[in-house]
Amino acid sequence: MRAWLLDAFDGVRGLRLGEAPSPKAQSGEVVLDLHYAALNPADRYLAERQYPAEPPLPHVLGRDGSGTVVDIGPDVHDLAPGDRRLVLRGDVGVTRHGTFAERVAVPAQNLVAIPSSWDEDEAAGAALVCLTAHQALTMWGALARDSVVLVTGASGGVGIAVVQLALAMGSTVIALSRSEEKRKRLLELGASGCFDPNEPTWRSALKKQLAPRQVDLAIDNIGGKLLPEVIDTLGDRGKLSLVGRLAGPVPSFNTASLFFRRLRMGGVAVGANSSSESRAAWLEVVDLLSRAHAKPIVDRVFAFEELPQAFERLAEGPMGKVLLRIKP
Numbered sequence: 001m002r003a004w005l006l007d008a009f010d011g012v013r014g015l016r017l018g019e020a021p022s023p024k025a026q027s028g029e030v031v032l033d034l035h036y037a038a039l040n041p042a043d044r045y046l047a048e049r050q051y052p053a054e055p056p057l058p059h060v061l062g063r064d065g066s067g068t069v070v071d072i073g074p075d076v077h078d079l080a081p082g083d084r085r086l087v088l089r090g091d092v093g094v095t096r097h098g099t100f101a102e103r104v105a106v107p108a109q110n111l112v113a114i115p116s117s118w119d120e121d122e123a124a125g126a127a128l129v130c131l132t133a134h135q136a137l138t139m140w141g142a143l144a145r146d147s148v149v150l151v152t153g154a155s156g157g158v159g160i161a162v163v164q165l166a167l168a169m170g171s172t173v174i175a176l177s178r179s180e181e182k183r184k185r186l187l188e189l190g191a192s193g194c195f196d197p198n199e200p201t202w203r204s205a206l207k208k209q210l211a212p213r214q215v216d217l218a219i220d221n222i223g224g225k226l227l228p229e230v231i232d233t234l235g236d237r238g239k240l241s242l243v244g245r246l247a248g249p250v251p252s253f254n255t256a257s258l259f260f261r262r263l264r265m266g267g268v269a270v271g272a273n274s275s276s277e278s279r280a281a282w283l284e285v286v287d288l289l290s291r292a293h294a295k296p297i298v299d300r301v302f303a304f305e306e307l308p309q310a311f312e313r314l315a316e317g318p319m320g321k322v323l324l325r326i327k328p
Helices: 041-047 120-124 127-138 157-168 180-189 202-210 226-233 275-291 304-316
Strands: 002-005 016-019 029-038 064-072 084-087 103-107 111-113 148-151 172-176 193-195 215-220 234-242 264-267 298-303 321-325
Touching: 029 084, 029 120, 041 304, 064 103, 064 120, 084 120, 120 298, 120 321, 127 157, 127 215, 127 234, 127 275, 148 157, 157 172, 157 180, 157 215, 157 275, 172 202, 180 193, 193 202, 202 226, 215 226, 226 234, 298 304, 304 321
Parallel strands: 148 172, 148 215, 172 193, 215 234, 234 264, 298 321
Antiparallel strands: 002 016, 029 064, 029 103, 029 321, 064 084, 084 111
16 A cells, blocks of 8 residues: 655655555454545654654554545454544554555544534544644633633644634633734634734733633643743633644743742643543534534645645644545
């Protein structure tokens, strides 16, 4: 079969399209004939050795995808050839071969049905970002209705999932995006306010709009020099869920900024969830989005041969998910 192979941990530019052995379903596994796969920043981090996993090389990246069951291993009783499924969060694309290939072997416990009201491309890229967004919103306990949630990098895959889920939970959502066009789109999705984080006065404008309220929970996908500014917007006992570091390390951070408002910060790591925890969270995600009449947003779909161009699009900052179409 054809697959995009990572031969060294020197970044996604080194990926090559080549031949790999077609997988066979082992005990508890099925093989999917893949239709779609989705890109995530974590793919690039692993390729650059910035992720806590170092699989044997050559490796196949890709954590999200959907397809048709074509092979079933022993001890799998609830799936049949021809079933369409999508990959839920697991070791696929991390310590075992992933979805940037024509076929992938997946533990049956890491597969779920495609929601009936979603198109397959919408579903194919939703699992990782939706589970990440759900954990970021709920890791401190149930989110109180009408909480104020601030989202950085709000137009990316996780960002949009946070916006949609927070709105479905009854929150007031404030979004940050550098793009004027994307800020307009985020307002259309239901955000109550959108600000440009490159604008020096964004914090004062946000505080003025919210007054006398303040941010209850911030979801940070960016890091870098923006993080201390986000902390400044939090109210008393505010919380901060750290998802990503697209802007790199935080250049300076005074821990005293946490003291007097008794702020709390924590990292998001969906890989720590068990299969049952991921499945339960996914069912809640689908129910919330369905009741809110919301669906995942696809930015652009690339042909399987165009993976390098798809990663370029991901680096540009898409509005939603970037996908590969592996088979029509």
